[in-house]
Amino acid sequence: MVLTGKQKRYLRGLGSLEPVTVQIGKGGVTPTVIQQLDETLEARELVKVRVLKNCLEEKEDIARRLAEGTGAELVQMIGHNLLFYRPAQKPQIQLPG
Structure with missing residues (x-):
């Protein structure tokens, strides 16, 4: 899945309102973190x-x-925050064309 610039802008707008759901600390990227992100996505x-x-x-x-571990697309990286998108089985977010 490759997002267009217009779709990424739309998702960044939605993402600015999103709370931080997953945190990565001293342990770094572990299978547990990947699984947590996968379920949350x-x-x-x-x-x-x-x-x-x-x-x-x-x-x-x-x-x-x-991104590799979950099949998600990195939408934005600002400071210490990363924003990921992956459509669900029943998508809730309608991306612009």
Whole structure:
């Protein structure tokens, strides 16, 4: 799935209102974190992830591993926040064409 610029802008607008749902700390990206993000994506489609300051991994590596592990698309990376999108089995978010 590849999002267009227009779709990413739309999702970033929605994401600004989203609370942080998943946090990554000192342990970094673990199978448990990937599973938690996967389940949250299925329920919500758009998920904000915060990388805590005590995390030793690079944000870019974290974003890549989470996207690969869940099949989600990285929509935005600002500071310590990452925004991921993956359509659910029954999509709730209608993306613009």
